[in-house]
Amino acid sequence: MRIASWNVNSIKVRNGHVQDWLQKHKPDFLMLQELKGMDFPEEDFRAIGYGSHYVNQKARNGVATLYKSEWHDDVKMVSDKLAGDDGDEEARYLELAFKDITLINIYLPNGNPVDTEKYPYKLKWMERLYTRVKDLRKTSQSFLIGGDFNVIPANDDCHDPQAWLGDALFRPETHAAYRKILNLGMCDAFRVNNNQAQSYTFWDYQAGAWQRNAGIRIDHFLLSPSCADMMDGCWIDKEPRALEKPSDHTPIVLDLAA
């Protein structure tokens, strides 16, 4: 089974890229983030064999999980909200059930600038995610979280660690909140069999970041223990970042046995 995640930075602009990628890699599931608008082209995906669940809002955020049409009867929507803050209207969370596995798609808040309310919102959001993971870990079910975490886990995951000190993606409080989730028994799929530094999922549009490989690794799959046991591989597909009018992120792909 193949599951991928891709922050597309506007599904309207990247619709063609996403369709091409689906046809080439034929994932069972594709989690998308930053849809950036109310118009989700579900008919376009249905026409090439993918159903979808999504939650969106005007102009910003928005997440969708596409699934192969053959799985239609096996996919159930669980929630399009992360519990813990009834006043949170941002479209950043989508939880689906597929057979005996739970698939969670997230667009974790960026949190910059850190001296505004955005940073406490990010930390609170991470605490809410911790609570959800903790609850799922009390059960025996397999689950995974994919998406744009807006967390640079370690020095090896960015081009210039010094430049990120103090940033919401790299601050000690962010690392502590991320580690707290990992310490529930979750593992970073990409790092299971890969210690290669400078493996990135995002390159800024500015300052020739792509050409200089000045990127960051912020799109992740976190696996519950039973999911980790099923892992065949996890890899980053850099190809779409080199296309015309690319997203600033590129897909991360997870292959599971069964």
Add this chain to the structure above:
DNA sequence: ATGGCTTTATGCTAAAGA
């Protein structure tokens, strides 16, 4: 570099992203 691009929603610029 004070975001050096890109996108949205509107507007003739601002806000957000990371």
